[in-house]
Amino acid sequence: MLEVRDVTAGYGRTMVLEKVTLAVPPGGAVAVMGHNGAGKTTLLRVAVGLLPVRSGRVFLDGDDVTGLRPSARVRRGLGYVPQGQQAFPQMTTLENLRLITTTRERIDDVLDTFPALRGLLSRRAGLLSGGQRQQLAIARTLLTQPRMLILDEPTEGIQPNVVAEIEGVISALTERGDLSVLLVEQHVGFALRATSSYCVLESGRITSRGDGGPAAIDAVRAAMAV
Ligand SMILES: Nc1ncnc2c1ncn2[C@@H]1O[C@H](COP(=O)(O)OP(=O)(O)OP(=O)(O)O)[C@@H](O)[C@H]1O
Numbered sequence: 001m002l003e004v005r006d007v008t009a010g011y012g013r014t015m016v017l018e019k020v021t022l023a024v025p026p027g028g029a030v031a032v033m034g035h036n037g038a039g040k041t042t043l044l045r046v047a048v049g050l051l052p053v054r055s056g057r058v059f060l061d062g063d064d065v066t067g068l069r070p071s072a073r074v075r076r077g078l079g080y081v082p083q084g085q086q087a088f089p090q091m092t093t094l095e096n097l098r099l100i101t102t103t104r105e106r107i108d109d110v111l112d113t114f115p116a117l118r119g120l121l122s123r124r125a126g127l128l129s130g131g132q133r134q135q136l137a138i139a140r141t142l143l144t145q146p147r148m149l150i151l152d153e154p155t156e157g158i159q160p161n162v163v164a165e166i167e168g169v170i171s172a173l174t175e176r177g178d179l180s181v182l183l184v185e186q187h188v189g190f191a192l193r194a195t196s197s198y199c200v201l202e203s204g205r206i207t208s209r210g211d212g213g214p215a216a217i218d219a220v221r222a223a224m225a226v
Pocket residue numbers: 011016034035036037038039040041042043
């Protein structure tokens with residue numbers, strides 16, 4: 001589980017987050033929504049340890065990890081998939097996966113979640129579509145066997161006809177029960193279907209939060225229309 005408690009953080013003298021509190025329970029899935037520039041990526045960077053807090057604390061499985069580097073948080077079960085479908089373009093899909101582990105069983109296990117990648121193992125990552133590269137990026141992170149997975153806008157820049165495929169993969173992950181998920185996502189309908197609760201971030205503050213599910217769409221749209 002992840003808890004961000006009363007966090008204020010920013011860049012230089014500019015504070016982006018103001019006393020943000022958010023918890024992802026064990027096995028739970030929380031969506032963070034908000035307009036461009038609201039501070040969503042900044043919040044994820046604080047959770048991962050890429051940006052220090054100005055005040056407040058970050059807890060992972062109940063332990064205070066505020067002062068820990070990203071690598072130490074990864075060792076404690078945190079997985080982070082940043083924006084932009086990152087992969088090594090000159091390497092094949094399989095080579096990208098084998099950078100994380102060479103254990104074939106673990107790669108096979110992860111490929112069960114991404115059957116679309118099975119036929120692409122010898123293709124260079126630079127030749128994959130955006131949707132395929134996003135699946136590869138998530139697969140690579142899953143190979144580290146995280147208990148807490150953080151995803152930053154996984155459907156961004158993906159062609160509309162394959163967005164549903166990405167959504168299917170993420171919904172399967174949030175339903176696993178042994179994985180907690182924090183998801184930043186612009187597609188409100190999908191984000192609410194895939195998660196059990198949501199919060200809306202506006203100008204670095206959480207202005208609305210509640211249970212997920214399709215019934216929350218109107219509340220989120222209203223919160224984001226302000
Ligand atoms: N490295 C940085 N240095 C200075 N300011 C930054 C930096 N990264 C982001 N910001 C600023 O912090 C604010 C929040 O940015 P952030 O990327 O967290 O927003 P976001 O909600 O994720 O937006 P988007 O949906 O566009 O990704 C913005 O005003 C942005 O310009």
